[in-house]
Amino acid sequence: MRIILAITGGIAAYKSAVLARLLVKQGHDVRVIMTQNACEFISPLTLQALTGKEVHTTLLDEQAEKGMGHIELAKWAEVILIAPATANCIATLNAGLAPELLYAVILASRAKLWVAPAMNELMWQNPVVQHNLSQLRKMYAHRWHTIGPDSGEQACGDVGLGRMSEPETIAQFVLDQLDDKPADALFLQSKHVVITAGPTEELIDPVRFISNKSSGKMGYALAEAASKMGAKVTLISGPVNIEAPKNIQLVKVQSAKQMLQQVMNIINECDIFISCAAVADYACSQVSEHKLKKQNDQPILTLELIKNPDILATVGKLPSKPFCVGFAAETQNVEQYARTKLVQKNIDWIVANDVSKEGIGFNSDDNQVTLISHDKTMKLKKMTKQKLAYTILETVCAVN
Known part of the structure; x- marks a missing residue:
């Protein structure tokens, strides 16, 4: 499967490195888009090393064909997986804005859109965030799916719903969407x-x-x-x-x-x-050498x-x-x-x-x-x- 792994600017971005590795191991073709804020949490070089592919961070790419890299990526992707998806990311998607490469790719794409939210528990409970998600589900219909969030201790010290789902859980969701397992993905070769x-x-x-x-x-x-x-x-x-x-x-x-x-x-x-x-x-x-015979005078x-x-x-x-x-x-x-x-x-x-x-x-x-x-x-x-x-x-x- 051709997957764009989109990383936005939250502390959970460190989990995206593990997720990228899992997706590659599953046999998918993975390309990474990072927002500018995401680059503050995790280095693009890390994701490049894990996927073996150039990491995309710039909307106006002089190296892309005709300078329109977002259109090329949008046509290439079968799935756009946003992990983590911050409250700001969700709001930007609902508003239909394209201030960065990620959002321009989504607007120009017909790919499935899978989103793993990650934010403080109070932000997750905020009616504005829930309204934005509700609108996005309606707009994208069958193309949209939300993975998580999970409950637990958060980076800020609060405990509640809002943690990004674990990379293994997200990778399992991706795998479950496949009709057949990739038989040519030889994860255990030489083992x-x-x-x-x-x-x-x-x-x-x-x-x-x-x-x-x-x-x-x-x-x-x-x-x-x-x-x-x-x-x-x-x-x-x-x-x-x-x-x-x-x-x-x-x-x-x-x-x-x-x-x-x-x-x-x-x-x-x-x-x-x-x-x-x-x-x-x-x-x-002790194992009897011969079949044990039933004794009428021995009920037990x-x-x-x-x-x-x-x-x-x-x-x-x-x-x-x-x-x-x-x-x-x-x-x-x-x-x-x-x-x-x-x-x-x-x-x-x-x-x-x-x-x-x-x-x-x-x-x-x-x-x-x-x-x-x-x-x-x-x-x-x-x-x-x-x-x-x-x-x-x-x-x-x-x-x-």
């Missing part, structure tokens, strides 16, 4: 990604076992997405009824101990480890269970561990439990989801998760597991 998937089965006897409801769909979607993004993929899978993606190495296991052994056999060759499997927490202390059968090894925590303790992503399937206090696991297992990101909700999680084609790192939280909307797989991997790419 070795090891993924665990599906449930484990812990034997009671030769015909019975302890397991869970995991279908393996999420892990297999991750394996397919990672392969399409250029990675060498090793998928270590418990028992599932899914055909393995092409161009990956599939290792089949049954129990948690077998899965751990296969992980440890290859972990030193791994760049990114994604523990998506629903590994059974416990196994039988007692099984002694022992704790299984924690695969993700084992990898997290390695002195030279790979980048680690875990999953937390919970039914209550989802984020709290996920954050505890993130710290205890010494991993980089954790994907938390509420498996008590219908239509997402186990055995479903869709999921709704929260991505959590030690300093970021990204709440994602409900989407297919295939789409979510790309989102998770692109988040990983942004920090690798």
Whole structure:
């Protein structure tokens, strides 16, 4: 997608550098326009280095064809993404003025206009600002979309709604607008990604076992997405009824101990480890050699269970561990439990989801998760597991 990233003069402009990098990593052709005030907060040279393209700051460009650079940019763009969009920017857009290059480009363009507001909470609540936004939504109709703002602590010290959405959230919105993921964007080229998937089965006897409801769909979607993004993929899978993606190495296991052994056999060759499997927490202390027979005089059968090894925590303790992503399937206090696991297992990101909700999680084609790192939280909307797989991997790419 051809995207103009427009940066206006707010303190949140520093986030635009991260956003530019994420958009480029997604495979978009990104060009940057900065207002004069934006240049006071972040250097155009920084954005030029991140995008590999000249940064545009001047309305009357002597180097442009016929001296009309704003017309060239306006015709080139498919999307104009303003991040941050200050109160002044929103007012100028509503007034139809063109005091700088950005506004002239917008007036001359038919591109989609996506805006990430950023301002003090009281400014955001001001009726004038809300009126301007309301008018812009009407004027631009289907071409207009507002991303955020988020609530939280602001540069001025106030707390409330008005913070620019995080770059990862904005980049995810852009990605969600694509009908198909850019299969030729090889974000993971030269990387070795090891993924665990599906449930484990812990034997009671030769015909019975302890397991869970995991279908393996999420892990297999991750394996397919990672392969399409250029990675060498090793998928270590418990028992599932899914055909393995092409161009990956599939290792089949049954129990948690077998899965751990296969992980440890290859972990030193791994760049990114994604523990998506629903590994059974416990196994039988003794497995019967023969099928256990029902005893009419024994209404209760007692099984002694022992704790299984924690695969993700084992990898997290390695002195030279790979980048680690875990999953937390919970039914209550989802984020709290996920954050505890993130710290205890010494991993980089954790994907938390509420498996008590219908239509997402186990055995479903869709999921709704929260991505959590030690300093970021990204709440994602409900989407297919295939789409979510790309989102998770692109988040990983942004920090690798």
